[in-house]
Amino acid sequence: MTVQVMLISPALNAALREARFDGDAPLDAAGARRARAAAAAVPAADRQLRGPSERCAGTADALGLRTGPEPAVRGWDMGRWSGRRLAAVGGEEPEAVSAWLTDPSAAPHGGESLLELCSRAGRWLETLESAGGGAGLRVLGVVEPAVVRAVIVEALALPPEAFWRLDVAPLTLTGLSGRSGRWNLRCGQPLSPAPAG
Known part of the structure; x- marks a missing residue:
């Protein structure tokens, strides 16, 4: 059975603009406006889902998707670094950040390693084949960029x-x-034309 998986990365918010680790915050006005403008470009699907973050929830709502959170596609667990700026953590713990960036099994923050994140994403992907019941399945999800x-x-x-x-x-x-x-x-199809200017 063929499965079609369509993943939309959420709109920007202040935490992403500030380069924070897993900064779960709601969309700001600009992010919500851009997501609403892109709603007409969202493809049809048999099943819709979203990550549990506020950013994914706000984006899904602005796109007109009415779906609950799917824990299997939650964002990357950054442990004690969650919500902190990359620059601050890098200044305080340069060896830990270096290990995190170079060793896929490292989790100096106490959350998930890169290997654990990828493994979780792979398990979720494998579940979709059985969910289709023998026919083609089109799944649409709003998920954090790390999950994509x-x-x-x-x-x-x-x-x-x-x-x-x-x-x-x-x-x-x-x-x-x-x-x-x-x-x-x-990969990387914009949901709407780039803004002029």
């Missing part, structure tokens, strides 16, 4: 280090189609 990147790493069997080389812009659609062990990627 982890899903890509797992689907394409990339080395975990490739995670750091994948950029996921706000309000873009990343698509995967296929089945376990055989996925094709379509």
